[in-house]
Amino acid sequence: MWGPVYSEYPLEISKPLDLGNLKSMDWLIEKEGSLEIIKPPTHSDFEHELDRRIEKIKNEIKNDENKLSKTDKKYRKKKIADLNKTLNENEKFRDQLIVKTESIRRFLWCPICHKKNNARKFSNTENLFRVKCSCNAEWGLRDCSSCERPYPFIHNPNILQSDHLFNIDNSFGCDVLAFPNGEEYYCSHCGD
Numbered sequence: 001m002w003g004p005v006y007s008e009y010p011l012e013i014s015k016p017l018d019l020g021n022l023k024s025m026d027w028l029i030e031k032e033g034s035l036e037i038i039k040p041p042t043h044s045d046f047e048h049e050l051d052r053r054i055e056k057i058k059n060e061i062k063n064d065e066n067k068l069s070k071t072d073k074k075y076r077k078k079k080i081a082d083l084n085k086t087l088n089e090n091e092k093f094r095d096q097l098i099v100k101t102e103s104i105r106r107f108l109w110c111p112i113c114h115k116k117n118n119a120r121k122f123s124n125t126e127n128l129f130r131v132k133c134s135c136n137a138e139w140g141l142r143d144c145s146s147c148e149r150p151y152p153f154i155h156n157p158n159i160l161q162s163d164h165l166f167n168i169d170n171s172f173g174c175d176v177l178a179f180p181n182g183e184e185y186y187c188s189h190c191g192d
Contacts, residue, residue, distance in 0.1 A: 002111050003188070006141055006152035009107070009129055010036040011100045016093040037097075039129070040105045040119040050094040057087045112137035112156050142185065146192035153185050 015035050025046060027039045061083045064076050108117045110133040122131050128150055130140035136157050141150040186192065 002139070002154065003152045005106060006129075006139070007150075008103070009141055009150075010038045010124075010127060011104050012036055013096050013100050014093070016089055037100050037104050039122050039124050040108055041101055042119045046101075047094070047098065050090065050097070054087065054090050054094065057083055057090060061087065107131060107140075110135060110137055111139055111154050144187035144190060144192065147187060147190040149187070149189045151185070151188045
């Protein structure tokens with residue numbers, strides 16, 4: 001269940017033409033032609049910023065529509081069409097961003113005790129992440145030293161200290177993402 005969810009990291013979203021104040025968000029990085037959400041946002045200011053931007057565009061459209069009879073209609077109609085296109089792109093981006101930020105917030109739920117953790121418990125480097133819960137469980141993506149692909153893992157120190165690792169399936173069920181080998185794990189891609 002959790003493996004495919006964790007393997008989505010980092011979450012990608014198409015980039016709008018103008019990022020505006022979103023450039024200053026530390027949870028969002030710009031890539032070539034797209035954006036990546038690299039950690040859960042700690043607040044929802046981005047939603048207010050996008051809503052303000054959309055409202056501003058709607059007001060511009062309304063003002064231009066009111067001026068249609070007073071000035072050059074051809075120019076105004078083109079401007080209104082361009083503004084409507086920008087409006088649609090911004091609304092689509094806002095909706096996609098809300099869905100993706102909700103998706104990355106799922107990473108904060110502990111697969112062991114089922115408690116939602118604070119976004120400050122989330123740490124990331126490159127294309128890997130890790131969350132540590134107050135119950136001492138850890139989960140995220142690790143990098144395989146052999147095949148260099150990230151693989152999902154769940155670590156529960158209470159189970160791993162047991163001599164009965166053959167019971168790990170009884171403890172984790174379908175959430176066994178990478179079988180433990182001491183303090184390390186076997187990569188779910190190459191088995192190393």
